[in-house]
Amino acid sequence: MSSLQAQISKILTWSCVDGPGNRAVLFLQGCNFDCAACHNPHTIGSCNHCGDCIEACPTQALSLKAGRLRFDPDRCTQCDACLEACPVKANPMVPCYSVEDILLLLRKHRAFLSGITVSGGEATMQLPFIRALFAAIGCDRELCHLTRFIDTNGYLGPAGWKSVLNGTDGVMLDIKAFDLERHRRLTGRSNERSLASARLLHEAGKLYELRYLMIPGQTDGEEEIASLREFALSLDGNVRIRLNAFRTHGVRGKASDWPAASRDKVEAAASQLESAGIGPVALPSLW
Amino acid sequence: MPNENPNIRRIVNDPALSAAQKARALSLEAENSLEYPTLDEQTRAALEARVICDMYEGHAPYKPRYVLPDYSVVLKNGSEWLELPVPQTLDEAIHTLMIAYHHVPSVTSMPVFIGHLDDLLLPFCSGVSDEKLYQQIKLFWRYLDRVLPDAFMHANIGPTDNRVARTILRVDAELKQIAPNLTLLYDPQISGDEILRLATKNITMCSKPHIANHPVHQQTFDDRGYGIVSCYNALPVCGGSSTLTRINLAKVAERSENSEDFLTNKLPYYVDLNFRLTQARIDYLYNQSGFFDSFMINEGWLDENRFTAMFGIFALAEAVNALQDKSGAKGRYGLSADANAMGYRISQSLEGLVAARPMKYVWRGRAMLHSQAGLSTDTGYTPGVRIPYGTEPDPVAHIQALAPHHRYYASGISEILTLDETVKANPEAVMDLCKGAFSMGLREFTANVGGNDLVRVTGYMVRLSDVEKFNAEHASRTNTTALGAEAADRTQILQRKPRVVANELFAGADQ
Incomplete structure (x- = not known):
């Protein structure tokens, strides 16, 4: 059995919004994008053991021992002051789990699950862990019925995808913007690799859903929606699209002043896509 | 009238109660003017302190609290007392049931159980088109909600997957009525995933039906069977x-x-x-x-x-x-x-x-x-x-x-x-949960989906x-x-x- 470990900021055993059916979801720590609009900015960085969070903790749950940050969950009151204090958008409370830990958790909840989704952060930054976990699920008699999904920004290269797709049933991939400069501004990176990944995954029959976040005044313009339409049309066969609406919940910094997406605008974009024969187009369940 | 009971006047003048609701409340006042069945001192004290409780039922029990008739008897034999012939067609069968319900008492004065409707009606469905069945069930459902408007009234379907059960699920999701309440008896060996999928989809639309774990209930009861009524x-x-x-x-x-x-x-x-x-x-x-x-x-x-x-x-x-x-x-x-x-x-x-x-x-x-x-x-x-x-x-x-x-x-x-409402886009998750x-x-699976107008209270x-x-x-x-x-x-x-x-x-x- 693999002893590989991953930094996992949160685990859910009930989720109906991370793929088909009820899914266990692992939110892996760390991301290679730095999106202004990120709803969970504390999942972006990895702890560098600088110790800047120690003073911020009102209950002395954090300390440095031999140059390594230690976290005492019994003292923690979940006030999240350390997240605010962290200079690298990391989370000093994040624990490590082994593949075996996750298998145990899945066995306990298997009767309730359709599958597992690894999300983030950017899950593929800990690719060896995903590969080992998915392989172990696939050859476990009690767990092999669970479908295995990845939620990604698509920055992973083709060799990486090829190494994990065998054990993967589906991928949800986010495109943050189609205009290159806009994408760079929003994420700090180019979008070429994400678009290439979407094509590769679609051709492999593994692209479960293409996701697009509508941010008012930035990614909800006619030009962007037209690009989304053209991109979807350029893929051979149907692709499921999910339009997400920007909200400020959890967002830090300048984007916390951005306006929330309006229902009218998101629905108009959906009907524009559907009338071009694209879809199905999924929309937010709550407004 | 110095001895006037103020409760009675309050009921009579209550603008929020219909005449029938007033009659029911008045009958309870009358019953409660009788002596309670004899209790020893300790029991009476515990009842008065409400450590134990009689559900505030009347002082003189003259009907069982929950009555579950075997309606197959009246469909098979008709009724001599009610002068009902044996029904031959689907229309006659539903009509016979509607008459039967009228005579079934319970604590609320309305029936809490209206039968395993698919078992009762399937024998009358051969030669009945899907469209006709749908129309009949829809009228039946409207009758039940308008004439017996009590959400404790409970219909059962399953554990088999059949066209009456499916039609009932279709009508129930469409009408989103309070009454009747509905339970699907589910047995993984008999029911199959399809009817469960339909039922869980209904739950995301109108928080009905409940789903009963049939094999577990079946072991508790005998060959004459059981019903799920009122609040589960x-x-x-x-x-x-x-x-x-x-x-x-x-x-x-x-x-x-x-x-x-x-x-x-x-x-x-x-x-x-x-x-x-x-x-x-x-x-x-x-x-x-x-x-x-x-x-x-x-x-x-x-x-x-x-x-x-x-x-x-x-x-x-x-x-x-x-x-x-x-x-x-x-x-x-x-x-x-x-x-x-x-x-x-x-x-x-x-x-x-x-x-x-x-x-x-x-x-x-x-x-x-x-x-x-x-x-x-x-x-x-x-x-x-x-x-x-x-x-x-x-x-x-x-x-x-x-x-x-x-x-x-x-x-x-x-x-x-x-x-929460996000589950509406993913009813499969409800099925996983069930x-x-x-x-x-x-024994029972019951879910409320937030944002529905129609919701389950207790x-x-x-x-x-x-x-x-x-x-x-x-x-x-x-x-x-x-x-x-x-x-x-x-x-x-x-x-x-x-x-x-x-x-x-x-x-x-x-x-």
Whole structure:
């Protein structure tokens, strides 16, 4: 059995919004994008053991021992002051789990699950862990019925995808913007690799859903929606699209002043896509 | 008129009650002007302190609380008493049932059980087109909601997947009525995934049906079968339950020094008193009321030997938390393993006490334990063994915490899982939850989806818009809206998510 470990900021055993059916979801720590609009900015960085969070903790749950940050969950009151204090958008409370830990958790909840989704952060930054976990699920008699999904920004290269797709049933991939400069501004990176990944995954029959976040005044313009339409049309066969609406919940910094997406605008974009024969187009369940 | 009863005047002049609702409330006032069945002093004191409770039923039980006729008898034989011929067609069968329902009493004066409708109607469906069946069910459903507007009225379908069951699910989702309430009996060996998928999709649209774990219920009852009625009560068909009485476990805990005193002294003491109360009411029903001379007994719709006694408990959560406080333990019910373990011990102990007590005039000579889903007046007490409103963990953890109780509550236990609206886009997740719940031994699966107008209160359905209207002093067409409004005001049920509290309509009328 693999002893590989991953930094996992949160685990859910009930989720109906991370793929088909009820899914266990692992939110892996760390991301290679730095999106202004990120709803969970504390999942972006990895702890560098600088110790800047120690003073911020009102209950002395954090300390440095031999140059390594230690976290005492019994003292923690979940006030999240350390997240605010962290200079690298990391989370000093994040624990490590082994593949075996996750298998145990899945066995306990298997009767309730359709599958597992690894999300983030950017899950593929800990690719060896995903590969080992998915392989172990696939050859476990009690767990092999669970479908295995990845939620990604698509920055992973083709060799990486090829190494994990065998054990993967589906991928949800986010495109943050189609205009290159806009994408760079929003994420700090180019979008070429994400678009290439979407094509590769679609051709492999593994692209479960293409996701697009509508941010008012930035990614909800006619030009962007037209690009989304053209991109979807350029893929051979149907692709499921999910339009997400920007909200400020959890967002830090300048984007916390951005306006929330309006229902009218998101629905108009959906009907524009559907009338071009694209879809199905999924929309937010709550407004 | 110096001796005028002010309650009676209040009922007569209440602008929010219909004439029929007033007549029902007035009849209860009349019944309650009679002497209560004789109780010994200890039992009377416990009843007055409401440590034990008769559900505020009347002083002179003249009908069983829950009546589950075997309607196949009237469909097979017709009725001599009602001068009904044997029905030959689907129209005649439905018409015969509609007439039969009118004669079935219960605590609310409306039937709580209207039969396993697919089993009853399938024999009349050969040669009936899908379109005709759909029209007939739709008219039937409209009749039930408009003429018997009580959400305790319960229809059953399943465990087979068949066209009547599917048509009922289709009509129920389309009409989104309060009545009838609906349960799908599900058996993984018989039902298949398709009907379960349809049912869970319905849940995301109108919070109905409930899904019953058929193999578990089937083991509890006999070959004549069982029905799910009212707030998830499982009872023998061709019989029912004479009474429902209950113990407020929180009040027993208050009177206990610690958990040992609770389990070895106080709980057995109040269980004994609740048995005395129950037997006194049953004796009156069997020896004095004349109910069992009815044509329904003579024609075989009912068998007087098939009525159980439901032994209810509620406020386990508050009881456990109080006992935890007394021993200085911090863990709260539903959230901590040690508090949950205390809860399981109490349920197990109750089961033993109930199984040890012989009863007269009761099916199989023993009462059946019941996790009672609440009354609209239960301020500060959580229904049955449920986790208090607003403190529930996620639905999977919620089910895992409560599952070990289910084996003990043979005559019914239910948890209401509140799911947020995102689940509407993914009904498969509800199906996963249901299958997981049944694999852990849950007897019933019930879910509320936030944002639905039609929601489940403790056990029955109300429209949120009706509750708002009622509060604005408008009369409501349905009986249970009055209960829902009272429950919503008193018990914080809307604090968390739409809900209503449970049982009987006039429970709060004498408060």
